Amino acid sequence: MKVSPRLLWLAVLIGAVVVMAFAFELSRSERSRSATIAAPARVDVPVGDRRGALVDQVVFTQEADLGKVSALIESGSLQVFAQGISNATVFRRLRDSKGVDYEIAYGTSAELTFNPAGARFEDGRINPFHQPEVREAFNWLIDRRYVAEELYGGLAVPRYLPINTAFPDYARLAEVARTLEIRYAHDPERARRVIHEQMEKLGASLQQGRWMHNGAPVRISVLIRTDDERRRVGDYVANLLEGQGFEVERMYRTPEEASRIWIAGDPRAGRWHIYTGAWLSTVINRDLVDNLSYYYTRRGRPEPLWQAYTPDPELDKIAERLERRDYATWAERQKLFARGIELAMKDSARVWLVDQLNVLPRAANVSLATDLAAGIAGSALWPYTLRYRDRLGGSVVIGLPGLLTEPWNPVAGSNWVFDTMIMRGLSDTELLPDPFTGLFWPQRIDAAQVTVQKDVPVIRTHDWLTVEKVAKITVPADAWIDWDAAGQRFITTGEKYPKGITARTRVRVRYEPNYLERRWHDGSKISLADMVLPWIVSFERADKQSALYDAAHVAPFEVFRRHFRGWRILSRAPLEIEIYSDQIYPDAEWIVNARVPSVSPWHTLALGIRAERQGELAFSSNKADRARVDWMSLIAGPSLAILERHLQAARDEGFLPYANVLGQFVRKDEVAERYRALTQWYAQRRHFWVDNGPFYLHSVHPVERSVVIRRYEDFPDRADKWLRFARARIPVLDLDGPLIVSAQEAADFTLRISFDDAPYPADAIEGARYLFFDRQGRLITEGDAVPTGNGRWKIALSREQIAKLGVGANSLEVAVTSVHVALPAFATHAFAIVPGARKP
């Protein structure tokens, strides 16, 4: 039978399209995995008029054995486990467990760090990884999908670029990212070609499949971490290198052993070539521009490895400008960043492999807001969203791998992630970060006005704040800018800078009307003194004349002092405050969060001040060690007896610290009322941790390793205030269109964006960017999809654009970003352009 060549060609083309569609479908399912597993269908009981927390009690208990977690949740002994699990075996068990569900968080990123010293080491050996081309070729050599799916058991997503795939910058640069990802897609043949060329340039020759130099095989030392999945990654890389003709030394090392070699050692000594690195992010970082400087230039760190970096001058300059935020507009920043990323990929001092996924197990009938980067332990909203889905109230047991790691005090106490998780349940901050975007929302403020100098590039996303640009911001003369420890008074800008002073930003914050009507957990009323005292303490701790002086506080305080330009109270009812600073963040919401003053109960702080002044306790670990006293703990241990003694004395004396200043900010009889309340509190609870959050600290059991917090019934907010953040509203995409497009006709594609099977509101879509790639993976045309209503978006491909794409297998990629979540969603549609009219 004779088959027409045209028909055969068409059949091959259709076959190719089907294969591509299948491949892209795989890719899409991989990308949408987090969305599907993070968004199970649910039925939640109504909250009614309940206030504060949605559960009555939370018990934190130590559980370090990951293997037990699923069984403990199944048996009802545990409802939530707050440590991310990255072990695939444990994950499979969790997945198969009845009554157990889980959340997903991003965090650790795995990469390959190269030793760029050379081109020859001190002993004369050549170093192939001195050549940027060889490092770059590793991007093609590595099959990241294999690494994610096989080596990490599906608990990872491929990562190509020096920006985390779950963070806003990735979504903002989605088209650049996709272009580069396609450029650096797995292509071992290309990698082999480049490595071959470069090795020959270095004077090596391939003999019987082995690279030789000066008569000896070229030996590559792979420094492999043995404490996690990187052991398998290291073996995979070693196998790939052997496949390329290198002799490989596999150096299996623990973290400590490895750090001596790769961080502390001199790279010129050539003790290693490749290290299986990993980096952790504990918050959603909305501004990743520093990554270029940190990972690719000598400015990153002072260690010898970083000093061996020789980035392209253009990359170095861009990284330095971005680090200094030396750009006038947001568009300029994006342009610089995009170019920097492209150059970083060419440099490839690091080859990024995957962004690891952490599984956070919980009982199926429990829900809570999980931070996209920091998981449950780093989620600021867990106290406001933790609930049983089928009932209100009840007790929840949360397992932590460690707790009460260090003493708790509000000045320089424990900052361990699991301790701070508990503390978050006890406190109520002025702003709370969105767990899915990292942007802040107001909790105790009504509005904020951010004023910046006109050369400061700042973007605003939410409408609870405004941003204005002015030519010059002059700090008023009555703003407080410093503290006179000897005179016990604030110093104004007028005194310190008689000629005046300017600032780059001004933040004016109006707190909610009843801000100063709220009460601390011990029943005493909050006052302005609770806001002023922490400022004074911060200045005192940096002042050598003060009894509170702490050498460890000086350096960070100096950083603060460098950008701080003063603050003042504009009004007390409603409370309005103005803060001046030279420090900027790209997001206006972040600027407000960094500036807005918070409160801390002055009466518990006063006891600490007394104890530290008398050399009995110290707020910070460093000072405690220097003074050979205990690090102050307000919740347990030997500190309590000392603080109790000071409570009695303070109550008897009517002690108000810095009385000539704080006296202006306390109510009549407040001092007596505070100490009376605290005395009763301590008698009842046996600790001094007084706060104002949705839970209060009920009891602490240090040896038994458990902490109990209970619902604070007088909490002012409705219990459902933050429930909209209990789930990440990751858009689900469905991209549809013709599989075969005629070169003579225009074509339309339809994008459906939904969440929970309902159309995704168009105004919540930040961008729906489409990218058309030709058969060689080159980006030919791009643009924004147009909303047509009901969650549908239209992508039109004109005849001219079709002509540019050319006949053959092409693809359409769509990147959708939502204002609700930093994680972008992708969809792909493969189609073929055929010459002539389309067959009916």
Added chain:
Amino acid sequence: MITDSPQPSPSTSRASGFLRDLRRVGLFTVLRLFGLFVTVLVGVYLTIVIANMGGKVDELRIVQIRSTIAEGVRADRAFSDLPSDQRTALVEGRVKMEIERLRLDQPFIERSFDYLYQAMRLNLGRAEHMHSDAGSRQVYDIIVERLPATLLLFGTANLLIFFSSLFIALRLSRRYGSALDRIVIALAPSSAAPGWFYGIFLILIFAFIAPVLPPGGMVEAPPPEGRLAYAASVLKHMILPVAAMFISSIFIAIYSWRTFFLIHSSEDYVEMARAKGLPSGAIERRYILRPALPPIVTSFALMLIGLWSGAIILERVFNWPGLGTLLFIAIGQRDMPVILASVVIFAYLLALTVFLLDVIYAVLDPRVKLEGGNR
């Protein structure tokens, strides 16, 4: 020095004999204590040197300090807009402060002797990184806080094992070759597996398959508020770990004691007692147990001081807040004062026990005399 050969009484006057004995006892005591002290001294110093890899650990610790601080500064958004040189200066300042705090700027050899000096004086001092659960940095507080939990669990288990095995072994020694005896012999190899190994199975069976007992911890969370309820909860939490230790040790212990008693019960003087028709209880007490007492006491004393170190893996399997876990953390964090305190206290306890055993031997066993005594 001690010999086990009985000596005849001296023929000199009682007074001079008493003085001479006193002098000998004094000399023995001094020499013995000195020898033990030197042993402890050498053991503790070796611990210091080995735990620090002869000073190499300093290098590791500095790298670790630098990395931790650099990452901490980088992660802190308050420093995000700092120029690189200022950020580096900030990191370096903090690194310097931490190095000074840990005295890593001093040569290891100098610190090692200071560690030794402080340890031998039992000046436990302050931990470098760790805290007690309640928040104290005093090594004494850190250890004392965990001691009751360790003593309770391991004391209960070990006493149970010790006395059960003695009692059963004594009975079995009289029923040599019986079915029970053969069962015990057959099960003796089961002690090759450590307690934590059985613990895993016990947790699986009794905490998850048939959930009647808690899988770990010392008390339920939150701890019951009443004392009785608290005690009941602790007891409930002790069942599985005690059972795990018991299963792991009981058969080999019975087997050992049984063999020991069998040897003693086949002595001529025991056979003579039997021939005389003495009751079996009297034979056990006077002719078997009495001469067997020194090794039993030794075993008991060593068991008691063995409680000091707890059991790292078992404690971790059962999430028990004991000294074993503490030592594990201390080693992981290279907290020398805590490691040293644990070692030096154990060394002193061991030395003291050995010394006391010498004395107790002399009391219990009339055959034991100081060298130089009359034959």
